[in-house]
Amino acid sequence: MIRMSAIVRHGMILALIAVVAAAVLIAIGLFPVSARLGHLPGVGWLLHTTYQRSVDFWSAGIDPPPLDDPALVQLGAAHFESGCRACHGAPGIPNGALAAAMLPPPPHITHAIKGWDDAELYWIVREGVKMSGMPHWPAVARDDEPWALVAFLRRVPRIRGTEYIRLAQAPAGRVAELGAIGRVANCARCHGMDGVPPMPGVVPRIDGLSAAYLAQTLRAYAARRRDSGIMAVQAVGLSETEIAALARYYAAAPVAAMTVAAPTKPALVEQGRRIALGVSARRLPVCAACHGPGTRPKSPLFPVLAGQPQVYLARQLHFFRARNRGGTSHVTLMFPIARQLEDEDIDALAAYYASLRRGG
């Protein structure tokens, strides 16, 4: 008993000395946080193992959607180009010199994805990793968005030669024509040079929208009132001059007569058409009064909806219904309207407007 209590007493004294020593070390600033020095032996292993076990544990139960849509892959690639390439390099392109000087150095993307399944990659992209420099997805309410990136990451091992450039970057020749508005290159990767996205079905088209609508929308993304990690990366930090120039550029783009795929469910489209024209019995407003189709003079702040991707339209209506959608000054008009829509109404309306040709 006497021996035991002596051990306990000595142990407690040693622990106290350790705590005081650590406090002094921190208070004086003696501990070197230098990335150049690297970790103490064993610390790197400790952190990395914690990271791997944590991702494995917390990603359990995530159910990945289908990820083989080429448009989704391209959207992921375009966002990767803006948000990820600086640290992780890209297929056929090495990491930057700055990334190599980080601690831990971010692995090249072809290595970074090794050993992770879809759900785990999604979790890493959505949540980020503490103390590693890996950011979380910059939009909290957009759990749908990281899947595009995961779709691209799944493709990474099979990307050869210049395919990445083709996927992720705007046509170089046409960007050069526009020297003054260099930022258009970032927009055009997803929205095309004339507002028609090169990846149909997952990105909204922005041709035929007014400069006022586009500028207010960009400001909403920049101020984080409208939630999107993909758009936040582009819009935050744009100057007023750049916003105005971009809005003017796309507002001036001709409305493209993009062919619209024949609807797979004509009955759903017809149901959507009836709802869009107003259902008196259900006290539903006439969507067409503000959003077309039609040729009446409309406020420049009402977006034309014809030919928008069905998935995009449905998602926006769900956001409106949840009162969780920022945008132009007129955005609140949609809240009481969307409140009255059932899930089937949203599907039908999205199918209807997606089936319409833009520009008549």
Place this chain on the structure above:
Amino acid sequence: MFWVVLALSIVVWLAVIGVAIYAMRRNRDIASDHTGLWLILGGGVIIPTVVLSVLLVWSLGVMPTLREPSRPPALVVEISAERFWWRVRYRDANLVVDSANELRLPLGEPVEIILTSPDVIHSFWVPNLAGKMDAIPGRTTRLLLEPERVGRFRGQCAEFCGTSHAQMAFAVEVMPRAGFDRWIAAEARPAVPLAGAVLFETHGCGACHMIRGTAARGTAGPDLTHVGSRRTIAAAALPMREADLIRWIAHTEDVKPEVNMPSFAMLPRRDIEALATYLLALK
């Protein structure tokens, strides 16, 4: 029927009193238990059951004729009580006229009010004219009115229907037949063409509101074809004045919490003023 029931009641009353007097006078121990039992069963159970059953069946048969109006209604008004306003449709032999939040009635003529509701239970109540009548989703209720004097009255939703229940009122005006005829003929006409219609359309008002004769074809909200001739705004929440119209258009939620109409404060002030001027001119 009244006289029959009265006569029968007198007979029963006399019989009961007679039996009571008889019972007080007669010697206590003459009636056997057997006779007593029969008296209680017969007089207390069998006779009342038979008499009341006959009266019930007979009165049920009379009821439908009692509920029929003495004269066929001169006018049918279909009113849909909706959160938080009144959709009004006048219907007579040769016309159908849509209006809202105001009820005009001809003096001294029977009018049938047909009540429905698309959302929750409301109650139609004009204290000066008649009792309350509920408007119930999925059912049709009726109320027969015959206003006896000319005047302006206030109607009110009398069944709690949501946050703005108290602001769900309407104006009633009882007018002589000639005046009513002139008014309803005017109400039936499309709106006077005015420049403001373009602004109304541009800002999307037509998605919910009908202004007959213009591109505004919405039916979700009140028909505004002759809104300028009404005495109140937003189901009697505000008087019909330009300043109040401007306030209503810009800040609907401040006037009526949880109203379906969104606030339009984001519009340029001059556009809101022009819209108010336009609506006031829709006489």
